[in-house]
Amino acid sequence: MMLIEQTTVPATALPLDRFKAHLRLGTGFTEDGAEDALLEAFLRAAMAAIEGRTAKVILTRSFTWGVYNWRDGSRETLPVAPVTRIAELRVVDRHGTVCPCDPSSYRLERDTHFPRLAAAGTLLPSIPPGGTAEVDFDAGFGPSWDSVPPDLGQAVFLLAAHYHENRHEAALGEGHMPFGVLALIERWRRMRLTAGGAT
Template identity: 80%
Template sequence: MMLIETTLPAAALPLERFKAHLRLGTGFSDDGAEDALLEAFLRASMAAIEERTAKVLLARSFTWGVNGWRDGAREPLPVAPVSRIAELRVFDRNGTVCVCDPATYRLERDGTYPRLAAVRTCLPTIPQGGGAEVDFDAGFGAEWDSVPADLGQAVFLLAAHYHEHRHEASTGEGHMPFGVAALTERWRRLRVTAGGVA
């Protein structure tokens, strides 16, 4: 399985809000000198929160590739919330691609476990040695204000943690600070082994 981000968020990151969160002073001659660094911390913390929760904060497009279906009728998508499935393609071991008829599949919307589902009995067959690719759009919305408040606060807290420890080679044991973990816990996917929900 491989998930590739094919577009960047359309909205700018909330840099000024993050500066206010850090309580950085204004009116100095070097205002804006650290903007690139602060934006990098925001991007890194957003990526970490998205990885932890399997939620896409700002809307963008993805391509998801698989070598086979877990269930021939309904396949869980790797992130949420998904707003649209743009295209489903299957290809054989020689790379010959077949674009599937949109009438044969649909999106089952769910805030945690969205699924690619067959309209009738099963999803298009993946040839032996081949695979499938699904192009889809995901995210809470195009603007930062559409991100749930607790996840937005978690991004700021983690970015502030990165900012605070920017001169250290290591920040410790590599786990999330407590406040970030507490804010993201309810958004995390339940992981069940032995082929169950992942």
């Protein structure tokens, strides 16, 4: 399985001024923008860390997901949520020949934690030996910070502030995340439902 992020969050969508207010750093910045660039980097790092822990895409982006075989021939859990649109499903054989699938042959099953690519009929398109299936989709709570759930938004701010406060330390520990951040994201984490289910 391979998940590729095709688009990135534009700087204009990041809540830089709100983060400055959170840090109580509303004034006193130099004119060269160096401090803004640093705060933006902390916000992006915090978002990436929380998305990695929760499998939730905070701000909308486009992705391509590639798989070598289906776990379930009729529906497949997508790797992140919330998914808002499936743009294309295609099958690629071992020689690289691409065959787009008929959009009427599949559909999106929306779910907060486990959105699925589902067959419109009985089975999803078959993947040839040595080939892959590739799914282009959009995921995220929305394009602006106002669409982000408040607890996830606060978790991003807390973690970014933690990075800011510890920016001069050589290391922050292996996988360390402040307790307050973990508490805020707990309800958004995926839980394994069955022995072979998605997590």
